[in-house]
Amino acid sequence: MQNTKVKADNFSFYYGDVKALKDISMEIKENQVTGIIGPSGCGKSTFLRSINRMNDVITGSRAEGKISIDNKNIYGPDIDVVEIRRKIGMVFQKSNPFPKSIFDNVAYGLKINGIKDKSYTAQKVEKSLKDAALWHEVKDRLGKNAFELSGGQQQRLCIARALAVEPKVILMDEPASALDPTATLKIEELIQELKKKYTIIIVTHNMQQAARISDHTAFFMLGELIEYDVTSKIFTNPSKKVTEDYITGRFG
Amino acid sequence: MKQKQFTQILGFNFLRMCMFIVIAALVVILYDITSKGIGKINWEFLTAMPRKGMTEGGIFPAIVGTVMVTVITAILSIPLGMGCAIYLNEYARDNKITRIIRMSIRNLSGVPSIVYGLFGVVIFVQLMHLGTSILSAGFTLGLMTLPWTITASEEALKNVPNSYREGALALGATKWQSIKTNVLPYSISGMLTGTILGLARAAGETAPILFTGAAFYLPFLPKSLSSQFMALPYHLYIMATQHHAIAKVRPIAYGTALVLITVVFLMNLFAVILRYNLRKHKME
Numbered sequence: 001m002q003n004t005k006v007k008a009d010n011f012s013f014y015y016g017d018v019k020a021l022k023d024i025s026m027e028i029k030e031n032q033v034t035g036i037i038g039p040s041g042c043g044k045s046t047f048l049r050s051i052n053r054m055n056d057v058i059t060g061s062r063a064e065g066k067i068s069i070d071n072k073n074i075y076g077p078d079i080d081v082v083e084i085r086r087k088i089g090m091v092f093q094k095s096n097p098f099p100k101s102i103f104d105n106v107a108y109g110l111k112i113n114g115i116k117d118k119s120y121t122a123q124k125v126e127k128s129l130k131d132a133a134l135w136h137e138v139k140d141r142l143g144k145n146a147f148e149l150s151g152g153q154q155q156r157l158c159i160a161r162a163l164a165v166e167p168k169v170i171l172m173d174e175p176a177s178a179l180d181p182t183a184t185l186k187i188e189e190l191i192q193e194l195k196k197k198y199t200i201i202i203v204t205h206n207m208q209q210a211a212r213i214s215d216h217t218a219f220f221m222l223g224e225l226i227e228y229d230v231t232s233k234i235f236t237n238p239s240k241k242v243t244e245d246y247i248t249g250r251f252g
Numbered sequence: 253m254k255q256k257q258f259t260q261i262l263g264f265n266f267l268r269m270c271m272f273i274v275i276a277a278l279v280v281i282l283y284d285i286t287s288k289g290i291g292k293i294n295w296e297f298l299t300a301m302p303r304k305g306m307t308e309g310g311i312f313p314a315i316v317g318t319v320m321v322t323v324i325t326a327i328l329s330i331p332l333g334m335g336c337a338i339y340l341n342e343y344a345r346d347n348k349i350t351r352i353i354r355m356s357i358r359n360l361s362g363v364p365s366i367v368y369g370l371f372g373v374v375i376f377v378q379l380m381h382l383g384t385s386i387l388s389a390g391f392t393l394g395l396m397t398l399p400w401t402i403t404a405s406e407e408a409l410k411n412v413p414n415s416y417r418e419g420a421l422a423l424g425a426t427k428w429q430s431i432k433t434n435v436l437p438y439s440i441s442g443m444l445t446g447t448i449l450g451l452a453r454a455a456g457e458t459a460p461i462l463f464t465g466a467a468f469y470l471p472f473l474p475k476s477l478s479s480q481f482m483a484l485p486y487h488l489y490i491m492a493t494q495h496h497a498i499a500k501v502r503p504i505a506y507g508t509a510l511v512l513i514t515v516v517f518l519m520n521l522f523a524v525i526l527r528y529n530l531r532k533h534k535m536e
Contacts, residue, residue, distance in 0.1 A: 054422060059345050086424025096415035098434055109423035112433065158419070165423055 002029040005199040006051060006169060011065035013046055013055065020046045022223045023065070028216070033191060033200045035214030035231065037207055039251065042220040044203045048171050051201065052088040053081050069169065086113060089162030089170040089198075093177055095154040097146035097161075102138050105146045105157055109165035124164055131197075132160035133190050152183025159190065170194065172202040176209065188213050207247055211235050219243045285509045292507030301471040306491070307500055309471075311508055316473055317386070317466070317481035318515065322455045324390025324477070325397060329454075330447055332394070333401025337443070340402070341409040342431050354406075361399035366459040368396040373463045385478040389465035396460055397450040404446020408439040441530035448523035452516045458485040468494075484512040 006028040013021040021043045028034045036044040049055045051067060053074060066073045074084050086109070097105050106125040115121060125142075129135040134156040138149070146157055155175055162170060172191075176184040191200060191213050204210050210217050211231060218228040219238075227234060227243045238244045245251060300310030344350045372392030382388045412435050420430035458466075467480040468490060474481040491505035492498070 052422060054418065057418075057421070059347070082424055082426050085422055090422035092415060092418065092422075094415065096413070096419045098416055098419060099438060108420070108433070112420070112423065112425040112429045161419075161423065 002031060004028065005030040005069065006201070007066075007068045007071075008047075009066040009068065011047075011050065011063070011067050013043075013050055013064075014062045015058065016060045020223050021050070024225045026218060026225055026228050028199065028201060030199050031195055031197075032215040033195050033202060033213055035210035035217040036201065036203045036220060037205075037210050037217060037246075038220035038226075039246065040205075043223040044220045045173055046223075047220065048173055048201060048203050049090075051169070051171055052085050052090055054085070054090065056081060086165050087168050089165065089167035091155070091158050091162055091170065091172045091175045093174040095151065095158050095178070097149070097154050097157050099145065099147060101143045102146050102149070102157060103142040106160050106164050109161060113165060125160075128160040128164040129157075131163050131194070132156045133186065133193070134160055150183070152179050152186060155179060155183070155187060156190065159187075159194075163194075167198065169199045169201065172200065174203055174205055177205060184209075207235075219246065221246070282513070285506060285513060288503070289506035289508075289510030292503045293510060297507055298511070302469065303471065305497075306469055306495065306504070307497060311482075311484070311487060311504070311511065313470055313473055314482040314484045314487040314508065315511065315515075317483045318455055318485070318512075320386050320474065320477075320481065321390045321393060321461065321465075321483060322451055322519075324386060325393040325454050326447075326451055328391055328394030329397045329401050329451065330444075333398050333447060334405050334443055336398070337402045337405030337409060338431065338436075341406050342427070342435065357399050357402050361403065364459075365396060365457050366462075368392055369460040369463050371395070372460060377464055383478060384463070384465045384467075384480050386465055386474055386481050387477045389461040389481070389483075392460045392464045393454040393457060396457070397447075397454045400450035400453070401447045404450065405439075405443040408442025408446065409435065411442060412438045441527045444530070445523045445527045448519055448526070452519040452523075455519065456485050456512060456516050458483075458489050461486060484508060484515065488512060 004027045008024045008026050011021060011024045012019060024047060036047065038044045046055065050063065051069075051074075055061050055063070063075055066075055068074065069084075069088070073079070098108060100108070103125055106128050107121050110121050110124060115124075126135060126139075129138060134153060137153060138144075138157075141148075146154065149157060155178075159170075159175075176187045179187065188209065191202065194200060195215075202210075202214065214231050216229065217231045217234040219226045219234065219240075221242065227238060227240050229239075233239075234243065235247055238247065297310045298315065299312050301312055303309035340350060340354065344353075369392060372388055372395070376382045376388035376391050377384055382391075416434045416438070417430050420434040421427070425433070454460075461483055465480055466483045466486040470480060470482050488505060488508045491501050491508060495501050
């Protein structure tokens with residue numbers, strides 16, 4: 001049995017007066033892929049963004065309860081949010097390379113964390129691009145603007161960028177929703193490879209994708225965690241009626 | 253069908269006419285000033301002091317005065333305006349107070365320039381004891397251009413996609429790092445362009461410098477920043493309306509107008525070139 005990496009304890013989240021997440025409690029295992037599914041507006045993205053405190057920047061938002069990473073509450077009073085975000089990589093729904101060269105994109109995280117050693121940076125960039133299965137496609141044009149890459153390549157670049165700062169957990173917010181099937185397949189294969197070293201939490205709209213790639217699946221609805229179990233159980237024999245209705249496509 | 257097409261043609265022609273009227277006004281003004289002023293432009297006119305009660309000689313002190321005041325304006329307006337815009341757009345929470353502040357800034361850009369001039373007299377000339385000087389006039393113009401600088405800079409910052417900020421934060425950047433490395437490089441050209449356009453407008457203003465430092469007739473260059481100075485717009489105003497021999501100095505007035513327009517045009521051109529270069533640089 002794997003260790004618990006991320007643990008939510010009665011975690012609630014508010015946007016102003018709206019309670020977007022209601023008393024979520026769940027344990028996410030190390031070196032596993034955990035999929036989060038649910039209809040639009042169910043709070044799955046909010047939950048994901050709570051794990052690296054990206055929701056902090058939203059005016060009028062408020063959190064209650066705990067989320068712990070390696071048994072340390074990241075909503076505790078003595079927490080450095082910047083440090084948390086460095087340890088938890090994030091890949092966004094819409095790939096967001098910076099308008100810099102491919103090299104500078106991957107090196108960005110190192111630069112802002114004060115690493116000036118050029119040869120170390122170059123090594124790290126190469127390794128990250130290799131780990132993100134992008135190295136062979138870009139190794140001859142690292143100085144080119146990242147916008148010249150295709151959509152799927154851009155998303156893998158963003159993954160490489162996240163890997164470069166050596167996170168423990170990688171959060172992915174529908175990373176393949178804007179990609180074509182071939183590019184999606186590449187990302188999915190990559191996720192399988194990455195879970196050997198990282199703990200991956202992925203939000204997805206695509207239930208087949210969740211079934212294919214995740215070890216555990218959580219089903220969210222209206223801000224509540226309805227069901228959370230091993231993926232095969234959720235998709236073949238869910239214990240709640242509403243979960244079954246959702247995965248069989250009766251709504252959502 | 254016919255009816256629809258007719259309406260379309262009518263509409264297009266109406267819009268085209270609007271454009272022609274605007275262009276025509278501009279062309280007439282430029283033609284009038286250029287044709288009557290160009291004969292006056294020569295090396296002496298640009299580099300000599302005015303003589304004999306400004307009926308002869310050049311406008312050199314006015315050119316120098318305008319340039320110096322514009323530099324002071326820029327020194328006040330650029331850092332203060334950009335800083336304020338960065339704070340408002342990146343740090344300030346979007347609540348009632350910031351909305352009121354933003355609305356006030358927009359409204360300030362509509363305040364008549366003579367009001368700024370009188371404000372400058374009270375604050376800089378009298379209260380801060382800067383006297384009627386280049387500093388007082390430059391600060392007054394600086395205040396006047398702030399609303400434009402802030403608004404233009406904020407627009408430039410808004411054009412930077414939020415995903416650049418979030419992407420940086422998610423990698424463990426502090427807010428300031430994300431702004432410095434991922435927002436400012438992509439907005440600086442827009443910020444500078446807006447600012448320079450504001451400065452160009454300020455360079456042509458008369459009312460704010462009227463009481464704060466511009467002099468009627470000084471046949472020498474300003475000795476320091478606390479000296480009075482001659483300025484192109486004010487000189488033009490005097491030559492056109494206040495001089496005792498208006499008919500005689502009319503060509504000087506036209507020459508001054510031409511120089512002033514050229515200075516403003518060059519500043520605008522500089523803004524365009526700067527923006528082009530920064531864009532190119534950023535996209536390399």
